Amino acid sequence: MVKKGAASAEERLVRALEQLNRAVADMPAKYGYVFDRKKSLAHSFLQGAARGLGFVAAIAILVPLIIAFLQSFDWGPIIGSFVKDIVEQMEQLQSAPR
Helix, strand or coil: CCCHHHHHHHHHHHHHHHHHHHHHHHHHHHCHHHHCHHHHHHHHHHHHHHHHHHHHHHHHHHHHHHHHHHHCCCCHHHHHHHHHHHHHHHHHHHHCCC
16 A cells, blocks of 8 residues: 555656656757857857946946046145145156266
């Protein structure tokens, strides 16, 4: 006499294995670029190109926004004295005897 719970667990296992077999059999149709080197290379190239273009577009949008935001502050006295110090040091180095 077979227990009812054991039979249903066995049937569930068989159904799960059949479903897995169908899924594995359908993989080449769904993910053909993975199984074909040329398609995989083309897919990887296009994926990289899209990421690169996205990065460039994001930078092209963000950098001007950041620059516009920073220009709204009055940085003149801070940066002006910094640049003045650098120019003075450069002039001292140029006028020093060699």
